[in-house]
Amino acid sequence: MFELARLKETRPTRAQIEVAEWGGVVLLERVPAREQLELIAMFDDGDDSVSQTRGVASIVELLTRCVVNDKGERVFGTDAGRDYLERESLGILSKVGDAAMRLHDLGTVEQEPVTEKKSD
Numbered sequence: 001m002f003e004l005a006r007l008k009e010t011r012p013t014r015a016q017i018e019v020a021e022w023g024g025v026v027l028l029e030r031v032p033a034r035e036q037l038e039l040i041a042m043f044d045d046g047d048d049s050v051s052q053t054r055g056v057a058s059i060v061e062l063l064t065r066c067v068v069n070d071k072g073e074r075v076f077g078t079d080a081g082r083d084y085l086e087r088e089s090l091g092i093l094s095k096v097g098d099a100a101m102r103l104h105d106l107g108t109v110e111q112e113p114v115t116e117k118k119s120d
Contacts, residue, residue: 014068017099021092028100029068036104039065059097060085066100 013030031039042058063085064076076085085093101107 015099015103017096019092019096021089026096027068027070028066028096028103029072030103031065035065036106039104040106056090056093059093059100062100062104063093063096066103067096 015028016025017028018024019026039058039062042054042061060082064082065074067075069075074081076082
């Protein structure tokens with residue numbers, strides 16, 4: 001039988017990643033579905049000419065929304081936080097971004113985000 005408690009065990013809404021450059025463990029929290037749709041739209045803007053710039057901006061937006069402290073408050077959820085992420089190294093953004101994208105079932109930074117396509 002389907003049970004919410006079992007679902008919460010198998011599909012947690014939080015994940016941790018070790019980021020030594022940020023002082024240790026970083027906590028990620030899955031954002032609501034509505035925000036996930038907004039993020040998917042940012043990743044899939046259809047303009048390949050600006051895809052790398054758009055990709056970095058999308059990762060910054062994802063991390064702005066899902067990196068939280070122990071109380072569930074967004075660590076980078078301010079203009080100063082977003083500014084910090086925009087100046088972070090690509091390696092760190094990629095590492096934390098990959099973990100955040102896996103938490104949201106969006107693929108990884110290195111591959112295209114997972115989007116549903118209708119078949120004919």
